[in-house]
Amino acid sequence: MALLCFALGCLSFASLRDLSVEVLEMVDKIELAAATHKELRLTCEAISEQDAGLLPEIRSLLSTGLRRRGFVLVESDTALHVAVTLSRSLHGRILLAAIHDPSGDRIAIVSLTSLDFGSGEEPALLLKSRLLWESDKPILDVAVHQAAALLVLTAEEVLLLEKAEERWMEVKRAPVRMGERPSRDLRGRLHVSGSSVVAHLPGTICSGNLLGELVAHCEPSPASWPLLYRTGSVIFRGFPAASRNYFDGRLQTPGRVNVSIPPFLSVAALGDREEEEGWAVVGTDGRLRLYDAEFHWLGSIDRWAAEVTSLRPDCGPLVLAVRPEEGGDKLQAFRFQGARPRAEGAPLGLPGAVTALWSSADGESAVIVVRDPENGRYEAHELEVDCNR
């Protein structure tokens, strides 16, 4: 199940301390049940193949914990057999130990709480989405300009719409031409400043004007793309890798122009102010890497999110993370405490797979593009956070 597969990675790294505590709890229980024995034969298995990757970590923690309690781990059949199984219930993973004592089997169970999406409380914060535009063609980015104009970037054109009677009505459109072989997973970025319009496509930059030619010219360009904004200013720029769907790792932030990190797919800002900045970056290896303002590495979480961005509502900076799930991706807001994410509010169900997630120019909202798996159409939504629930 996609949810569980996704959560699988949550046990790595950032939550490793939690896993240690949980495994230690199991060590306590095994110690209690096997107190009269010195030698243990420890076996570890997983019910689901998808969890098999977690076993070495769990086995290592168990072995270390048991040895510290004075047990000797052996392979002998005469030793007390402790069969540990990693299983899944509706509520998450559980670790079971069957202690095969001749006087009777005993079972110990410990719940492995991983990073939890969703909350048992009424969300203090609500993610809201508003449909902006839908199309049969892939929507790469959309930008709402001064609430009255909507720009839509597709692989073929830029579309300008204006609001009339609560509906977006097309005003004009202009083709874009890409200079290089496109990625099979095409991405693009719109940047609107005043009346100037810039459309970034892989290896190509197209420029125009809202008041004149929407796309006056397109030219090959290795220029960086604006990935994150704060109050209208770009705070993070990345360089797209040629003919790929990711950024090559070079980046620019205010005051830092020669920083390089592993290739990444998306980025979110963690802090509220420049001096308190930090970054969460989804790498092409699926790992979320966390950096401080100086790009010192803080930690990593495996397969935590497919895509991230950030926004800055009144209630403080949030990271939006896309969680792939069968039947439609889910979007969850998080706050980070150091390298530890904490879910905020309820996840937002999406009608399909996310193909784009960008922060908007004001930094207070974000846009998301979702592809419906059944009919292949694309929906672009504006995402906002209601802090006053």
Add this chain to the structure above:
Amino acid sequence: MRLMNWKWTVIVSALLLSHAGLMQVLARPKYGGTLRVATRSGVPDLHPGTWVGEALELSWKRKLSVLVFEGLLKLDQQGKPQPLLAQSWKVSDGGRRWEFRLRAGVRLHDGTPLTPAMAADVLRASVFDFPARAEGDGRLVIESDTPDPHLPARLAHPGSAIYMETSDGVLVGTGPFSLNRWERHQRAHFVVNEEYWQGRPYLDRVEISMGRSLREQRLELQAGAADLVELPLEALGTPDSGLRFWSSPPLELVLLAFSQDRSRVKEADFRRLVEASFNREAVHEVLLGKRGEPAKAFLPQWLTGYAFLFGNTRPASAPPRATITGPPLLIGYAPSDSLARTLAERLALDCSQAGIAARAVPGDSPGSDLTIKRIRLNSLNAALALRFIAEQAGLDPDLSASPGLEDLLAAESTLLDEAWAVPLFYLPVSYGLSERIKFRSIRDFLFFDDWSLADIWLEPPLASISGE
């Protein structure tokens, strides 16, 4: 505890739902129309204060109740409590005191505002006898002498729904639909709650026809006279062009319930011999066409994560042939349940081959030594679900007020060891859907044994067909 060597196999997640033709649609939802639902079950009443009956009937009472009534909390699809009429809650005093803040501005169908005092009155009189009281500032407090971590799950049960009986005897709640017409065991009509606090549902009405056989339901679906019908197990996985269906994870338990007042089955060894004579795997493969799964425990693996501990369902070696004399063992089944009859007949045959004369008999008559029962899980809370199964099987589980997973495992082990009830299979529950039913995501509409009719719409609206 019966711990057996378990053959390590990868269990395909039970929560992967099967379905056919359930296309998501992108068009904006449309308002209007009447959803027509058919069911075998005959529900006598919707009163949240009474919650006894057989499992299928209660399953449908649950579905119909959630149209009209809501509780303070609900369980989400992971079985976790979520706010409903209560906007938030906090627990203190080591789980003894629970304080709920009720959502402001909610009204019952007759316009009566929801208040903590009204909710507390209802909860005190509910099937769970909550010691509830109203406190100022929209708060409701439940305080007890012992900690109760499962209180949220109990509050999410339809038996804890908030309702009021009007002066003319009509039950009103806060749900997305109000009850418009009720004929015991026959039909029910619901109309949309225009002022529903979560937003007006898309449907105008929901009509339920009860007591319809599976064959009748199927014909009505094919004729366009019904939109949502129950499907028999055998309808799944068979070539049937145009059948649009949804199938749940395995949540209907088929079990053998031995009659505790019958001397024939008073010995646990004898009951185990009967169990051992029945080859679950063969029946699962041949009679059930591999639908569902053989059951090793009362609660399914996907819910508890520990069911695998109960080992293989097939005995390691053939049971010893018994030499038991006396009248045949009588195996009861519900006359209207063809699957139960088939299983009863197969069990009788297996018993006979094991040296125990046995015969399948219709009806849950007092003369039966054991009965084939089908019990649907009633909650995603494992403790509540086990209690329900045990009650339906005539057992009394030794469950503490707030069992942890280890307590639950121990209680279930005890029940299995006693062998008064023996789990056989877990089966999915399936529905056939008309093409008119639209939804954004099937999980918003159907999940577990629940539905949300507020989230679906019809296309085209029935009004354009029937002239309503």
